[in-house]
Amino acid sequence: MSRSALSLAVPDLSAFAKGLRTQLAALDHPPGHVEMLNACCRAAGYRNFQHFRSSAAPGDLPEAAAPDLDKIEKVARHFDSEGRMVRWPSKASHAELCLWVLWSRLPAGTVSSELEISTLLKGWNTFGDHALLRRAMVDGRLLDRTVDGRAYRRIEQKPPAELSPLLARLYRDRAALPRADVRTRA
Numbered sequence: 001m002s003r004s005a006l007s008l009a010v011p012d013l014s015a016f017a018k019g020l021r022t023q024l025a026a027l028d029h030p031p032g033h034v035e036m037l038n039a040c041c042r043a044a045g046y047r048n049f050q051h052f053r054s055s056a057a058p059g060d061l062p063e064a065a066a067p068d069l070d071k072i073e074k075v076a077r078h079f080d081s082e083g084r085m086v087r088w089p090s091k092a093s094h095a096e097l098c099l100w101v102l103w104s105r106l107p108a109g110t111v112s113s114e115l116e117i118s119t120l121l122k123g124w125n126t127f128g129d130h131a132l133l134r135r136a137m138v139d140g141r142l143l144d145r146t147v148d149g150r151a152y153r154r155i156e157q158k159p160p161a162e163l164s165p166l167l168a169r170l171y172r173d174r175a176a177l178p179r180a181d182v183r184t185r186a
Contacts, residue, residue: 006052006053008040008041008044008052010044015043016043016044017043019042019043019044020039020040020043023039023042023043024039034049037049066161067160067161067162067164067165068161068162069165071093071094071097071162072097072162072165072166072169073169074094075089075094075097075098075162075166076166076169076170078094078098079098079101079170080126083124083170083171084123084124084125084126085098085101085102085124085125085126085127085133086125086126086127087127088127088129088132095136096140097160097162097163097166099133099136099137099140099142100142100159100160100162100163100166101163101166101167101170102121102124102133102137102142103137103142103143103154103159104159104163104167105120105124106120106143106154107154108154108156109153109154109156110153110154111151111152111153112151112152112153113150113151113152114134114145114149114150114152116152117134117143117152118130118131118134121133121134134152138152141155141157142154142155142157143155
């Protein structure tokens with residue numbers, strides 16, 4: 001989970017320190033992370049951290065990360081004109097994004113057998129190592145499997161910012177290729 005950096009402006013540092021000291025003195029234990037956030041925000045005049053966060057001006061909140069276009073172009077080179085993976089990337093961040101492409105092609109909300117997943121992955125790569133792809137997707141928490149390895153399902157989650165532009169790049173001018181299913185749970 002990524003953190004949002006929020007700035008807290010305190011008009012009177014002395015009053016802030018006094019309010020924080022009073023709150024900490026009332027505790028009979030060292031405060032946890034959330035308790036400390038709430039104490040700081042109360043000392044600054046907010047009800048709690050959530051009140052502070054919700055009252056931040058839209059310009060104060062960090063914008064969603066822009067996709068890395070250079071990375072998208074480099075990762076696209078690992079796929080052929082048919083959208084199949086032609087090689088395993090040596091760079092971990094590129095391999096991860098390649099796996100996201102495969103994840104987007106998996107059927108959402110269905111349970112598949114190992115044979116079904118392997119058959120799909122065999123058709124989506126030309127380097128012949130569907131087992132590597134299957135294991136990497138499980139290790140990368142994109143695919144879940146039962147302990148006995150008989151049932152697999154796609155783990156629904158928010159994809160990285162680079163996935164949609166990468167899919168558009170891969171499927172550009174390829175109307176015959178299946179469109180990816182990048183629906184996610186919020």
